[in-house]
Amino acid sequence: MAISLASLRRTTATQPPRLLIYGPPGQGKTTLASEFPAPVFIQVEDGTPAGLEIDTFGHLTDFPSVMEALVSLDEEEHDFQTVVVDSVDKLEALVWAQTCADNKWSSIEDPGYGKGYIATEAVWREFMELCNVLRTKGMNVVFLAHSSIERFDDPTTASYSRYDIRLHKRALALFQDEVDAILFLNQDVTTKEEKQGFGKEVKATGGGKRWIYTEGRPSFVAKNRYGLPHKLFYELGNGFAQMAPYFPNTQAPAMQAEAAE
Template identity: 35%
Template sequence: MALDWAAGLKKANDVYPPIVLLYAGAKSGKTSLAGEFPDPFYVRTGEGERPPAGVEMMSFGVSESYADIVDQMDWMLSEEHDRKTFVLDAADGLEIHIRDEACSRNGWKDIEEPGFGKGYAAESAIWREFIAKALKLKLAGYYVVIISHVKAKTVPGVTTESYPRYMPNLRDEAVGIIVDASDLIGFLHQRVSIVKEEAGFKKTNKRGASGGDIVIAVQERPGFIAGNRYDIPEAVLPFKRGEGFSAIAKYLPAELWEAAGAD
């Protein structure tokens, strides 16, 4: 699309619904939170992905290929319906479909066949196709929520020794592509404190303790990936079932949370 020089300069404010990346460990509430977004359309990437008890979302069933997922995005863009949020569960499953798609397009038996990283480069190109389609959904007025499981990876410190960092359970380049496009990256986890216990013989043991409360981290920290474009002052937001979207929505552009009926 060519630049419209005649139209002059315009404000580049983003008043569209966000692309949201939610990731967490198993049974931490990420799908429950996604289900609180307005009128969700639920896209499953595998049999193992399904809403927990008490969460209802409309779906066409399990996607068996990358094409199935794109077709559902196109359906949302072109057909009449009452859905307002595209929910993908989960990015881990999408990565498998994207890898199969890259191999199918190029006639490879597996992603390693071409060598020299060419297979993974083709895979990344398809990830960018998916994100381009997600951006079309956003600009058409739909929320986009991408769910992922979590992994811990040891990363080198800039001025410290290496340390573990939590991030979505994807190849690093795929993580970068999704994170760059996301307006909010939320890491759901339990609040944890370290308890020291005397073990005798002048030794002390340490263990993690938690009351079980789940929070949504929305600011980057050395130990995990998170962030947002909304200048949210709190590093973490509370997450209680039925109130998770409201905790996020009040920081979105006013037009969005007013339309959603959030407090």
């Protein structure tokens, strides 16, 4: 078909969101993901937070098992509305192992010059394509990841440390390109100076409040395509309810009573 001005159409976002939620351990990433509508978990990481009940395929320890779980969601009848991968940094080790098996390498470093990490992209894309198939069928896609503190060399100023997603840079670039939002979940931290002897000591304090950060800052990576506020106060049970009004074709659930009071 010939392309011309007559072929122009107006469009807008209509598909369910693809999100990556990351942060330090114990901040509630898994709990937040469980608030999404009818979630099913692809658990690559062993263990579930105490008091939380989830639907899961169990602890998956190899890449083919992860793909089989995703295929079952594609091919079999079910009522799940969200697929959660917990976590993609643990999945990375399985991707490396699969890449090594495909190429008969003893380790991902075998081919040298970073070629092993380049080869992982084909395996990652196979995984991502299947997640996207589920999205086209109406499922939300939520990836969970841990954070690491990395040195960032900013060409416009001095280098500094920031929170980043615990993935190799090639996998990280793929996720940054693919997902609609990267959300950083962390507690608020303030500092104060206290006099200690002849000097001053800086101590970290904070009220223990957790925030969902949706826009990047020098100290952490984040983004979103939905016009979310730059941060949202995260109260357990109400995280998804706060974000849902910004997602395409998504009905927001009622906020829990504690948050409404």
